[in-house]
Amino acid sequence: MELISIEGTPKTPTVNMNPETGVVAIKGRSIPENSIEFYKPIVDWLEEYAKAPHPKTVVNVQLEYFNTSSSKCILDVFKKLEMLKKDQNEVVINWYYEEDDEDMLEAGEDYESIIKVPFKMIQIVD
Amino acid sequence: MSKFLEECFEQMNHGEVVVSYKGSINADVIADTLGLVETKLEDSEIHNSIKKKLYNVLVEGLQNLYHHVDMPKDLIPQEKLESNFGIFIISKLPDAFRISTGNFVQHSRIDDIKEKIDKINSLSSEELKDFYKFVLNNQKFSEKGGGGLGLIDIARKTGNKLDYKFFKYNDEYNFFILTVYINF
Numbered sequence: 001m002e003l004i005s006i007e008g009t010p011k012t013p014t015v016n017m018n019p020e021t022g023v024v025a026i027k028g029r030s031i032p033e034n035s036i037e038f039y040k041p042i043v044d045w046l047e048e049y050a051k052a053p054h055p056k057t058v059v060n061v062q063l064e065y066f067n068t069s070s071s072k073c074i075l076d077v078f079k080k081l082e083m084l085k086k087d088q089n090e091v092v093i094n095w096y097y098e099e100d101d102e103d104m105l106e107a108g109e110d111y112e113s114i115i116k117v118p119f120k121m122i123q124i125v126d
Numbered sequence: 127m128s129k130f131l132e133e134c135f136e137q138m139n140h141g142e143v144v145v146s147y148k149g150s151i152n153a154d155v156i157a158d159t160l161g162l163v164e165t166k167l168e169d170s171e172i173h174n175s176i177k178k179k180l181y182n183v184l185v186e187g188l189q190n191l192y193h194h195v196d197m198p199k200d201l202i203p204q205e206k207l208e209s210n211f212g213i214f215i216i217s218k219l220p221d222a223f224r225i226s227t228g229n230f231v232q233h234s235r236i237d238d239i240k241e242k243i244d245k246i247n248s249l250s251s252e253e254l255k256d257f258y259k260f261v262l263n264n265q266k267f268s269e270k271g272g273g274g275l276g277l278i279d280i281a282r283k284t285g286n287k288l289d290y291k292f293f294k295y296n297d298e299y300n301f302f303i304l305t306v307y308i309n310f
Contacts, residue, residue: 010157031160031185033153033192065182067189068275071262100175103182103283110255114263 001052004045012038013063017045022054030066030074039073046080053089057081062096062124063104075111082115095119099126128205134213134293134301138226141217150208151195151229156188163216176310180223183280183308188214190276190304191227198230198299219307226305233300236292243304246277247287254282284308 001019008014013028024046032038059081066074078093085091095108105121112119135148144166145159160181167177195210202209213228231239249257258278265274281288289305 010161031189033156033189065178065185067182067185068279069189071275071279075262098174098178100173101178102175103179106255110259110262114259 001045001048004041015042017042017049019049019054022057023060024057025060025062026077027060027062029064030070032067032070035067035069035073039070039076043073043076043080046077046084050080050084050087053084056090056092057084058092058094060094060096061108064098065104066107071107075114078111078115078117082117085117091117093117093119094122096122096124098124130293130295131205131213131301134228134303135215137291137293138213138215138228138303138305139217140215140226141219141224144216144218144223146213146215146217148211148213150210151188151192151212151214152210153192156185156192159188159214159216160185172310176308179283180308183283183306184216184225186276186280187225187227187304187306190280191229194231195229198232201230201295201299221309223308223310224305225308226303228301228303230295230299231292231302233298236300236302239290239302242274243277243288243290246281249281251282251285254278258282280306 003019004015004017006012006015008028011029011032013026013030016023016025018024081091081093097104097108108119108121139146145162147155147159149155163184164181191212191214195212197207197209197211201207211230215226217224246254258275261275261278277288284306286307286309291303292300293303294300
């Protein structure tokens with residue numbers, strides 16, 4: 001399986017996905033007009049990865065903010081992780097939010113309640 | 127621009143203007159506007175979490191506009207307008223930012239828009255949260271839009287009611303103005 005390494009832009013996040021280490025990182029802003037196009041390779045990668053995953057998958061999500069067009073795609077990413085966990089794999093989701101950013105904390109809680117995989121909420125302090 | 131649009135523009139124009147725009151709404155305009163607003167607020171005393179909320183709501187509002195500027199072709203030569211015409215004004219009031227967006231809509235769509243906004247405005251913050259999660263998890267999204275999540279998200283993030291008006295243009299079209307406030 002290949003490594004995914006996408007550099008961030010003003011409208012899309014930096015994405016790194018490593019099948020050798022099981023570490024997935026999404027960081028930055030996610031506000032593209034067409035999110036489906038951006039997230040499709042990420043969701044496809046996770047589907048492929050789930051066939052022979054690393055024993056422990058660690059997902060670090062550190063978004064500054066995201067649009068509602070991305071929100072559904074991000075949920076699709078989490079649903080893949082939910083499946084991975086259902087298949088008895090260890091999955092850790094770290095949801096980062098900046099100090100005082102209630103919106104981002106709440107967004108993490110929304111996802112956590114939908115996919116029923118516990119999130120670790122991590123506050124970033126300057 | 128016609129007198130009609132000038133009047134609509136005036137309706138939207140309040141407070142100290144941060145950015146005002148009339149013309150074609152496309153991805154570049156949205157990116158440039160966001161960059162411009164960020165630059166203008168860089169040194170302001172507004173708290174970072176409010177700035178982030180403003181950028182988030184701004185992107186949502188402008189992309190909502192972008193997805194709905196399906197302007198009638200026959201209005202283009204008549205009004206001497208670019209295609210995908212829309213208006214937006216971002217301004218600063220004493221205690222809030224104000225984002226007003228405007229676009230043409232057909233009469234046939236008015237009832238749906240009203241119903242949707244009125245429903246959102248009738249919900250408490252807890253109900254909005256549940257509604258957001260329901261739509262996120264159950265509604266099929268289209269290639270272009272967020273499946274109707276945009277307005278729910280704006281209402282949720284701002285904690286304010288969505289303000290809207292329709293101005294009749296002719297027998298077929300109205301100009302729809304949506305205004306939202308981000309308190310600071």
